[in-house]
Amino acid sequence: MRKIIEKEFALNYLNKYGSQMTVGNGYLGVRGALEEEYPEQVRGMYVAGIYNRPSGSVSSELVNLPDVTRFQVTLDGEVFSMQAGKVHGYERFLDMNTGELVRKIIWENSAGDKYQLNFYRFASKVVKHVIAARVEITPLSGCAKVKIKTGIDAQQTNFGTQQLAESSLRIFDEELMVGEYETIESKQRITVATKVSQKGVFTAKNRQLMTEVEQGIAANQTFALEKISLVKTSLDEVDVEFPNATYAELKANSEKAWADFWEHAGVRVESTNDFDQFALDFACYHLEIMTPKDDFRCSVGAKGLTGEGYKGHVFWDTEIFIMPFFLYNKPEIAKQLLEYRYLHLKEAKGKALKNGYNGALYPWESAFSGEEETPEFAAINIRTGTRQKVASAISEHHLVADIAYAVCEYEAATGDAQFMSDCGAELLLETAEFWISRATNRNGRLEILDVIGPDEYTEHIDNNTYTNYMAHYNVKMALEWNRDNEAFQSRAKAFLKNLYLPVANEKGLIPQDDTFLQKDWINLDKYKAAQGTQGILLDYSRQEVNELQILKQADLVMLFYLFPQRFAPETVKKNLDYYEKRTIHDSSLSKAIHAIVENRTGNREQAYQFFQEACLIDLGDEPHSSDDGLHAASLGAIWLAVVFGFAGIDTSGELLEIAPDLPDAWRFVKFEFMWKGETILVEIAPNTLQLSKNTKSMLELVIYGEKQQLTDTLTIKMEQKDVSL
C-alpha cells in the first residue's frame, strides 16, 4: 500500500508529517501542513531555484513563498480545530500512487454537533505550476452554516525572515486572486494566483489576499469547495495560463503520470517486514518530487523542496546520493544535474582562483548563482561569543572529485558522447586542474594537505585517503577525455605518477588519513546508540573530537562503496570492521552506505540492520527528526542500498555487473535499470535472478562473476544461497 499514513493527530509530530507529506513535482514543493493553524506548525512552499539573500546575511536562502494551503473553517460560529471539541475517525495519508494528500475526519464541536470534513491536496505532476485543493464538509447533526476563508498569504516567512516585497494584489473577474511579489535581493518575480470555486467576499490587507465564502448546508448534504492555484516565476521560460479545469480533471492527468513513474521507476520489495517496501516507495516518491525535470539552472538541495534546512543549498549529496536514482531510471535528468555544475564552472573557477588554485573548485554549498554559499563563519557560539570558521567551505574539497566521478558514471551508463563533448570533458579537465594545483610536493611525493574528507568529525588532516583516491580517479578520467590537450597530458601524468595513495599497513589497515591511526580511541557505544543527535559534541569540543578516532560517517568506507573492485575483499572486510566501530553515524549519509559495503563483504545481517536503520532517519519515531525537511541524500541512499547493495549491481568495471544477495527477510526484488540506452528489468528471488529487456540486441554483462549475454531474457538459477564474492 503506497501510502504515508498518519494514524493520529499529535501536535508534537506536526512538522515531521509536514515534511513527509510534502506534495510536489520538482518545480515546486508544498509541505504537508494541515489546513488550519496549530502552534509551531511550519507551512512551506518552495520553487526550485528561487533563492534570496536576506539583509545582513551572507547566504542565499530557498524562499518560502506566499501560502495557499491554509483554510480557516468556521462551522456554526466555531472555528474548526482538532485541538477543540472531539475528533472521531481520524484518517490522514498521502497516496504516493497518485500524489494526493487526504485527510478525513469527523469533528464534534464543543456543542456536540458533528461534521464530516474531508481535505484533499496535490501538486500536478503534469502541469508543474499547479496545486489543487478540495474541501468537503457534511454536517451530520442538522443543517449548518460554514464560513471558509482562504487565499494567498504573504505573511509567510522563512522563520521570520521575509524574502518578498509585495508588488501587487489583484482580483480579476471577481474570481481570480493574483499576488505578485519580488524577492528583495535576488529580484526574482513571483506570481501566485488562486481561484476558489464558490463566490466569496474578497479582502486585501496586511499582505493577504483572501476570499471568504459563507454558505448554509443542509443536514447530511456535502458542501464542496475547490481551490486551484498557480505559481510562476521569472525563471520560467514559457508563460503559463491559469488552468481552466476542475480538481478531478487535474488529478486524473496527474495520476496518469504517477502511474507511469511507479511502473518504471518504482522498486518492488517483497519482505517479511512490510516497512521495507514502504521505505523504498517513500524514498522514490520523494526523490521524484524533489528533483527539477527541465531546468538545468536548478539542482537538488539537501532537503529537496520539503523544508528550509541548509537553506535549500546543493551539496555533494546530489551527485553521489541523489543522481544515481535518475541516472538509471531517467538519465536525461541526471544529465541536467550535471549541466547545472557545468553552468557554474565559471564560479567554480573563480573560487579556485580566489584560493590560489587552478581549475574549478566547486562551492561546498551551491544555490542559484553557483557561488560559495557557505557562510565564512558559523553562528556565534552563544556562550562564548566566538565564531568558528566553517571548515567545510574552506577544506572539504572532495566534492570536486565527486562531481567528476558523477560525470564518469553518467558516461558509463549512457555512452553519451555528445554530453562529454559539450560539457563532460571540460568538467573533467577543470576539476583535474584543480587537483593538480591542490597537491603539494612533500615527502618525495604529491600530497593533498589540510582537507576534510566525508567524515566531518575529522578536520585539518593531510592525505585523506578518500580524497586522494578520488582525486586520482578524477585526473585519470580527465586524461582519458582530453587526449588532445598535450599540456594537460604531461601535468596530469606527473600527478598520477606521484600522488600518494595510502595503502594497507602491516596490520592490514588503510589509514583514513595521515594521523587517524595514531589518535586515541574511545568507546562510542552510547553515541552510536543515539546516532543522528550529534550528542558527542555535547561531551567533547570540536577540537577534542578531531583528536580522537571518531567518525561522523563512512569515509574510507565511502571509497569502498564507490570503487567496489579496487580493494581486495579481505582488506575491505578488515577496514570495514575497524572503521565501523569508530563511526557514530551522526550523518544521515552514512548507514545506507555501510549497508552496501557490509553486504558486499558478506555481513548480511549487519547490512540489513544498517539498511533498516537508514530507513528510520526520516521515518522513525523521533518527532523532530525532520522538522527542517527530509534528508534527501539518505533517501537516495536507501535506493542505492537496494540496487547497489542487496541487488549487487556494480557499474565500476568494463561491463555491468550484478551479484544479488538479498536479506533473509526478502523473497523478491524487482526494478528497472537503464544501461547504455537499454532498460533492463531486474527480478531477484533468493535463488533466481531474471533479467529482461524489450530489445533483442546483445548486452554483455557479468553475473556472479561470470560473463553472460542478455538479449531479451536471461534467467540464472543459484544453487546455493551464499554467493558473496
Next chain:
Amino acid sequence: MRKIIEKEFALNYLNKYGSQMTVGNGYLGVRGALEEEYPEQVRGMYVAGIYNRPSGSVSSELVNLPDVTRFQVTLDGEVFSMQAGKVHGYERFLDMNTGELVRKIIWENSAGDKYQLNFYRFASKVVKHVIAARVEITPLSGCAKVKIKTGIDAQQTNFGTQQLAESSLRIFDEELMVGEYETIESKQRITVATKVSQKGVFTAKNRQLMTEVEQGIAANQTFALEKISLVKTSLDEVDVEFPNATYAELKANSEKAWADFWEHAGVRVESTNDFDQFALDFACYHLEIMTPKDDFRCSVGAKGLTGEGYKGHVFWDTEIFIMPFFLYNKPEIAKQLLEYRYLHLKEAKGKALKNGYNGALYPWESAFSGEEETPEFAAINIRTGTRQKVASAISEHHLVADIAYAVCEYEAATGDAQFMSDCGAELLLETAEFWISRATNRNGRLEILDVIGPDEYTEHIDNNTYTNYMAHYNVKMALEWNRDNEAFQSRAKAFLKNLYLPVANEKGLIPQDDTFLQKDWINLDKYKAAQGTQGILLDYSRQEVNELQILKQADLVMLFYLFPQRFAPETVKKNLDYYEKRTIHDSSLSKAIHAIVENRTGNREQAYQFFQEACLIDLGDEPHSSDDGLHAASLGAIWLAVVFGFAGIDTSGELLEIAPDLPDAWRFVKFEFMWKGETILVEIAPNTLQLSKNTKSMLELVIYGEKQQLTDTLTIKMEQKDVSL
C-alpha cells in the same frame, strides 16, 4: 473597579482584548496576547520612535520587536492550550490600578487531569525598559511534569514584514539571554534581554533564543517561573543595566507610580451606568501608556503602542485629542509633544518648499524623521488595478493650524514664556508663513483653495471654514508672539484683514466650505447606524461621496468645539443640528466632539448618548473593532468630553471658565486640572461645584458666567439644574 475584564475565552475576540490589555509605559507597549499560540493571534511589542521603512515601501512602520510574551507550556506531555481539553473558572483582567495583566484558569487536559495556571505580566512604570512576567502552575490531580519553553522570538514580524536583521544571540552566565538586532533600513540597534528564574536548556535557532525548563511538580504544589525582560535601543541616551530584582520587587515599585498617577490624573465619575467610569479609566490608562515621557524625538501614533494601524504614524490626533489630557495633568509632557514638532520644523519647511509654499507644512503623517510618511498612492484597488492619490497628504493642511492651536493652548495653560521663546514663537511664525503663502487672491479676498478639512469624505474644496478660521487664528497668534518681526507683521496683518471667513447665511447656516450647501442630501440613517464601518464606500464611490452632503466626522462642529465663545449659541445650535444629520461619524474622532458641543448647546441627552457611543469605539461588542490597535484620539476625546463637555471647562477666554452640566445619570465628577502652575481639584455634583487647591494665591476665573476668585477652596451651589449658557 479599575479592571479591564475578559469574561470568557473566545478566539474571535483575541485581538480586541490583545489591544485593550496592552501593558506599557510610553517607552514601550506590549499587546495583551495570551502566552500560548492561537490562530490569528497578533503579538506585538513596540518602542516609541523605532520605525523602519521596509524594502519596496515608501513609508516607515512602527517596528514589531522580537517577542518575549510567549510561553509554550507542556503538562504531562500535553501542550497547554485553551482550545484543548476543558477550561474551568476562567479569569483574565488587566488591573489598571497596578498595570498588571492577570489570567487564572483551571485547565483540564484530555486525560482529565486538572491544573491551576496563573499568568501575570506588566511593564514597569518606573524602569521603562523592563517587562516582567510570572507563571504559576499547580497540579491538582496528582504530581505533574511541566515543560516551559520561552525566550526571545525574532520570528516576530509586522504581519509578515521583517524589519530586523539579527546581529547576535548570546547567553551570559548561563542565565541571561540577549538578542541584538538592527532595523534593516533605519539602522536602529535593538537589544532584547531576558532572564528566566529556573535553570533550563538554551537553544538558538531560526531567529529564536530560547530556554526550556523541565520540572516535576508534586500534587498541589505551586511551581513558579519568573521572566524579567529588558528592551533597549540606540535611541536611549543612558545605558541601562539588567535589573537584579524579582517580579514582586519590580511590581511594588511600578504600582507606586501607578497609584500616584490615578491619584492625580484619574477622573472619578459616579454614574448610574458603571460603564462610564470604566470607560474613563480605560481612556486615562491608555493615554498614559501610549505617551512617551522623556524623549521629544517621539510623539504618539494614532494607535499608541497597542498595534500597527497607520504604521504608528503621528497625526493631528496628537495635538488636538491627546495632548490636552497631559496639558492639564502633566504639562511637561505636553511641552515635549510640541518639542517634537519643533524638532521637525526643518522637514516641515522642506515639505512646504517642495510644494511651492513658505513656512512650515507639517507632514500629514509623521514618524521619526519628520518627513511626510503618507504614501503618495493608496493601495491599488484590487479590482481595477488603479491607484488613487492619497488626498490627505496633498491637501489636508489644517494640521498646520492645529499644531499652532496646541502651542497657544500650552502657553495659555502654563504661561511658559521660556518655551515660547525657545520654540513656540518660531513655530507660530513658520506655520503662519505657510498660511500666508497658502492663501490665494480670489474674489477680492484671500481664499484657501483645494483643501480637505477634518471631514475626509469631502475633498478638493475651497474655503473650508474650519481651515480658514484655524489659519486666521494661527496667523493672529503668530503676530502676537512675533512683534519684533516687522516684515512678518505687515504680511500677517494683510492676511488677517483679507482672509475670507465664512459666516452664517440668511438661513443661519455657516457653509462647511464653498460648495457643501449646494450639494445633494441623501438619507444617511443606515450608515449612521453602522458608524465606523465605512459602509458608505461600499455603496458609493469616493467621487460620489465627495459630491453629496456626507460628513465622515465633525468639521464645522470641530470649530465650535475649539472656539466655544466664537459663535453665538443660536448659530451653534442651528448648525449643529444641520451638520449632525449629515454626519455618519465613520471617524473615531467624531462622536465625543459632538458630545461636547451638544452638551454646551443644551442637548444634554443627545450629548450623553454620543458620549456613550464614543466609549464603545474600542469597548463595544464588535470583535474586530480594534485589531489594529486602539483608537488613541478617541480615547483622548473621551477625557475631553468629560472635562470640556460635561464639566464645562473652557480655556478659550482671558480667564479659565467652568460651567458644568452633568448628564442626568451622573451624580459626581472629580478630577485635577492644572492651570497656570496651579493644580485645581474640581468636584462636581448636580447642584454643587467645588474647586480647591493647595496654594492660597488668588486665581480669578469664571463660573457659570460670573467672575469668581479661588484661593484654596471655592464652593458654588446651583439652585437650578438647567444652567446651560
